[in-house]
Amino acid sequence: MLSAAENRAITEVGPGTAGGDWLRRYWHPIAISDEWGGIKTLWQYDRQIFFKDEPGTVTSWGERLGTFTGRPTATRILGEDLVIFRDGSGRLGLVGLRCPHRGASMEFGKVRSDGLECFYHGWVFDIEGTCLHQPAEPEDSGFKHKVKHKAYPVQEMGGLIWAYMGPGEAPLLPKIDVAARQDGVRAVENFGLWTSNWFQICENSLDQLHTAILHGYKEGERSDIWGTEMPDCTWEQAWYGIRSIQERRKLGNHRVSSYVFPTLNRLAQPWPGAQYRWPRHSGIWRTPVDDTNTLIFSIVFTPNVDGKEPDLPPGLSYDITEVLHQHRVQDYDALVSQGPIFDRTREMLGASDKGVILFRKMTLEAIKAVQDGTDPVGVWRDPAMDKIIDLSDEVVDTYLEPMPRVAA
Numbered sequence: 001m002l003s004a005a006e007n008r009a010i011t012e013v014g015p016g017t018a019g020g021d022w023l024r025r026y027w028h029p030i031a032i033s034d035e036w037g038g039i040k041t042l043w044q045y046d047r048q049i050f051f052k053d054e055p056g057t058v059t060s061w062g063e064r065l066g067t068f069t070g071r072p073t074a075t076r077i078l079g080e081d082l083v084i085f086r087d088g089s090g091r092l093g094l095v096g097l098r099c100p101h102r103g104a105s106m107e108f109g110k111v112r113s114d115g116l117e118c119f120y121h122g123w124v125f126d127i128e129g130t131c132l133h134q135p136a137e138p139e140d141s142g143f144k145h146k147v148k149h150k151a152y153p154v155q156e157m158g159g160l161i162w163a164y165m166g167p168g169e170a171p172l173l174p175k176i177d178v179a180a181r182q183d184g185v186r187a188v189e190n191f192g193l194w195t196s197n198w199f200q201i202c203e204n205s206l207d208q209l210h211t212a213i214l215h216g217y218k219e220g221e222r223s224d225i226w227g228t229e230m231p232d233c234t235w236e237q238a239w240y241g242i243r244s245i246q247e248r249r250k251l252g253n254h255r256v257s258s259y260v261f262p263t264l265n266r267l268a269q270p271w272p273g274a275q276y277r278w279p280r281h282s283g284i285w286r287t288p289v290d291d292t293n294t295l296i297f298s299i300v301f302t303p304n305v306d307g308k309e310p311d312l313p314p315g316l317s318y319d320i321t322e323v324l325h326q327h328r329v330q331d332y333d334a335l336v337s338q339g340p341i342f343d344r345t346r347e348m349l350g351a352s353d354k355g356v357i358l359f360r361k362m363t364l365e366a367i368k369a370v371q372d373g374t375d376p377v378g379v380w381r382d383p384a385m386d387k388i389i390d391l392s393d394e395v396v397d398t399y400l401e402p403m404p405r406v407a408a
């Protein structure tokens with residue numbers, strides 16, 4: 001159980017809030033890039049939702065917000081309304097939605113070689129928010145030099161566009177293996193817009209016991225892997241966040257997953273039926289849209305072995321969008337039904353919730369670190385960390401090994 005103030009701290013994402021200031025110290029994936037030419041999938045879930053008071057579905061809103069079309073695309077990240085665009089020179093920009101002149105939406109702007117031109121009175125902004133042109137102002141006014149539009153740095157990696165919305169110099173964009181490795185097949189997935197606060201979605205990644213119940217009894221794919229046995233779960237602090245260890249899953253399965261702060265669940269990803277033993281890794285990022293909406297992106301990476309791609313058996317695919325459809329529906333219903341922002345002053349935690357408790361404790365410590373002027377867990381600036389962060393030995397699933405390991 002948390003106090004009301006603690007619950008606010010871990011759930012608020014807007015600028016000037018404790019949680020929002022903390023989340024702004026990290027790079028977040030904000031959309032699938034228009035330049036990604038590899039496997040790209042959109043989770044199809046027609047649950048009706050409202051966003052910005054407009055109706056739509058989990059899928060349609062997810063696609064609208066989480067896919068950069070190449071044309072100026074309106075989005076909302078960490079409670080801020082923004083536009084992603086690519087200028088005529090191919091440079092990617094992320095600027096405030098409303099033009100600083102008189103507030104027209106920059107999503108209707110015209111792309112110019114050097115920036116984005118507001119369609120109302122023609123002010124032009126480059127990707128750094130510098131005002132380049134004001135056609136209706138006197139030539140010699142110099143007014144444009146007084147105007148600076150909100151703009152955030154963006155980078156592309158692994159088919160996703162990443163944004164840093166914090167103060168000062170951006171830290172390193174963590175080159176997480178599934179997003180950064182080039183020696184394999186990458187599938188980039190959009191799991192839609194989930195209508196709840198991001199934190200309860202991420203708590204689910206430290207709540208491995210739910211899989212035996214929420215996913216264990218239902219018919220459908222992967223029930224062979226997610227059995228109904230209660231695994232022994234332990235959680236421990238790691239240099240990147242939290243290591244979750246699960247023993248005695250079905251058939252003695254042993255599994256370790258890594259929660260990388262602030263929003264990534266990094267997993268070994270068994271193939272359906274556990275019949276195919278080729279290694280496979282995935283990462284699932286949750287990006288807060290605002291306090292009550294969250295975009296979910298996934299990357300599944302299948303590495304080459306001995307320089308070769310696998311010859312996938314019939315019926316298997318590189319992505320997990322379809323095969324885990326039913327699990328996503330179950331998770332969606334469980335997490336969204338906790339309410340838009342789960343009230344943690346009214347709950348009863350047990351021994352099985354130790355992972356959730358550790359996650360909250362480390363989050364509150366990370367928020368405190370930012371308030372104290374230091375970098376929180378998961379923020380890296382050391383040039384030695386400017387390399388692929390290979391977690392493939394850290395995450396384990398014996399369903400991916402040639403011989404299933406028998407738990408002690």
Ligand code: FES
Nearest residue numbers: 099101102118121
């Ligand atoms: S509102 Fe954008 S230029 Fe006037």
Ligand SMILES: [Fe+2]
Nearest residue numbers: 211215327331
């Ligand atoms: Fe789940």
